[in-house]
Amino acid sequence: MKRIADSTVRRLSIYLRFLEDFEKRGIATISSDELAARGGTTSAQVRKDLSFFGSFGKRGLGYSVAELSARLRQILGLEREWQVVIIGAGKIGAALAQYHGFAQRGFRIVAVYDSDPAKVGRSVDGLVIRSLDSLPEEAKRHPPDIAVLAVPATAAQEVADMVVKSGIRAILNFAPQQLQVPETVAVKAVNMAMELEGLSFALTNG
Amino acid sequence: MKRIADSTVRRLSIYLRFLEDFEKRGIATISSDELAARGGTTSAQVRKDLSFFGSFGKRGLGYSVAELSARLRQILGLEREWQVVIIGAGKIGAALAQYHGFAQRGFRIVAVYDSDPAKVGRSVDGLVIRSLDSLPEEAKRHPPDIAVLAVPATAAQEVADMVVKSGIRAILNFAPQQLQVPETVAVKAVNMAMELEGLSFALTNG
DNA sequence: TTGGACTTGTGAATTTCTTCACAAGTTATC
DNA sequence: GATAACTTGTGAAGAAATTCACAAGTCCAA
Numbered sequence: 001m002k003r004i005a006d007s008t009v010r011r012l013s014i015y016l017r018f019l020e021d022f023e024k025r026g027i028a029t030i031s032s033d034e035l036a037a038r039g040g041t042t043s044a045q046v047r048k049d050l051s052f053f054g055s056f057g058k059r060g061l062g063y064s065v066a067e068l069s070a071r072l073r074q075i076l077g078l079e080r081e082w083q084v085v086i087i088g089a090g091k092i093g094a095a096l097a098q099y100h101g102f103a104q105r106g107f108r109i110v111a112v113y114d115s116d117p118a119k120v121g122r123s124v125d126g127l128v129i130r131s132l133d134s135l136p137e138e139a140k141r142h143p144p145d146i147a148v149l150a151v152p153a154t155a156a157q158e159v160a161d162m163v164v165k166s167g168i169r170a171i172l173n174f175a176p177q178q179l180q181v182p183e184t185v186a187v188k189a190v191n192m193a194m195e196l197e198g199l200s201f202a203l204t205n206g
Numbered sequence: 207m208k209r210i211a212d213s214t215v216r217r218l219s220i221y222l223r224f225l226e227d228f229e230k231r232g233i234a235t236i237s238s239d240e241l242a243a244r245g246g247t248t249s250a251q252v253r254k255d256l257s258f259f260g261s262f263g264k265r266g267l268g269y270s271v272a273e274l275s276a277r278l279r280q281i282l283g284l285e286r287e288w289q290v291v292i293i294g295a296g297k298i299g300a301a302l303a304q305y306h307g308f309a310q311r312g313f314r315i316v317a318v319y320d321s322d323p324a325k326v327g328r329s330v331d332g333l334v335i336r337s338l339d340s341l342p343e344e345a346k347r348h349p350p351d352i353a354v355l356a357v358p359a360t361a362a363q364e365v366a367d368m369v370v371k372s373g374i375r376a377i378l379n380f381a382p383q384q385l386q387v388p389e390t391v392a393v394k395a396v397n398m399a400m401e402l403e404g405l406s407f408a409l410t411n412g
Numbered sequence: 413t414t415g416g417a418c419t420t421g422t423g424a425a426t427t428t429c430t431t432c433a434c435a436a437g438t439t440a441t442c
Numbered sequence: 443g444a445t446a447a448c449t450t451g452t453g454a455a456g457a458a459a460t461t462c463a464c465a466a467g468t469c470c471a472a
Contacts, residue, residue: 018459077410095301204283266438
């Protein structure tokens with residue numbers, strides 16, 4: 001398959017959110033135009049994005065909401081459940097562990113790790129915090145799919161190395177630190193500082 | 207000034223982070239090559255990014271770490287303090303309010319709002335939670351620069367409208383919901399669900 | 413059955429972003 | 443001061459992403 005751009009995948013994710021909303025409201029079909037209006041893009045963009053994966057619409061009519069959302073879930077790999085571990089039980093890590101929105105979308109938090117002995121043994125939202133040292137061993141028995149890094153920037157690279165060595169192939173990084181990983185490992189960063197600086201730039205040069 | 211791409215601004219933010227790190231370690235100069243290696247890009251990209259704003263380097267030598275980081279802070283508008291309000295005192299909102307990393311980078315959290323009367327009056331990290339109804343009035347007296355939206359997706363658009371009416375011109379949106387705002391208002395989204403779905407896609411089609 | 417109103421899917425055109433490649437400037441060494 | 447080793451800044455080339463524009467398919471009403 002031709003390589004799909006990141007921006008395309010992000011938009012698919014947005015489209016899916018609307019489709020699920022429409023599904024709930026019992027709307028049967030939707031046009032690329034309607035989808036575009038809500039996603040802040042153009043109808044041509046919507047059609048082009050979908051065309052990488054096949055042709056799902058009916059000319060003159062649009063797309064079946066149920067069918068298209070099923071296809072998008074399939075494309076995005078959301079038909080299965082993903083096992084997620086959170087590393088770092090600080091403010092952010094704890095908030096994420098308690099945020100049930102993940103589980104609703106098939107991302108199941110199976111463990112929380114921290115390197116601070118004072119935190120190990122306590123529990124967050126029903127999950128006992130485990131020692132980070134035990135990750136490689138435990139990952140062997142129950143391999144997690146995704147590691148969420150909620151550790152200080154200074155520790156991020158070291159933890160990432162450990163995660164990679166444990167065989168985990170996807171990382172969601174909350175630390176404001178660029179990670180160096182093998183290209184077989186997928187990394188997405190959530191960087192609030194960067195987004196705020198983007199706003200600062202916009203306000204300054206607006 | 208020519209319009210600057212989002213991707214460029216994001217990279218400037220990344221460069222700045224490294225430069226501050228180098229500054230702390232007492233390194234005086236750095237080349238575009240070194241900057242690129244750490245930022246996961248190319249030296250040509252670094253130089254091109256900077257060239258939109260002027261020429262800050264010395265041929266044969268590289269960039270003065272102190273000078274370049276000062277210029278980047280200036281470009282990104284980080285020389286002043288920004289007044290930030292957090293809207294929504296749930297898990298995410300509360301975690302953000304307690305996260306002191308923002309203040310360190312000049313984003314000062316001045317108030318937390320919530321529409322739930324049960325939460326109003328309590329305090330988070332020394333800030334009393336105020337009623338969302340009072341935002342427009344209070345924003346008149348002390349205009350905030352940035353609103354952080356940490357509300358449920360269903361309420362996000364409504365809250366955004368209120369924020370815009372209150373004269374706030376920048377929004378950091380944590381709700382998994384595309385916001386419709388006038389183009390004079392800058393919006394950045396932090397969408398964890400979307401990032402996770404991006405990882406899901408990568409794992410599925412990897 | 414025909415005509416009109418829609419809407420998709422997709423090559424081609426366009427725009428935007430990234431990389432190349434090199435002249436020009438700087439420093440260090442002998 | 444001549445030479446070698448670097449490195450920047452930037453037009454030009456190349457690649458990638460977006461938008462255009464239209465043939466082709468669908469539906470509906472008369």
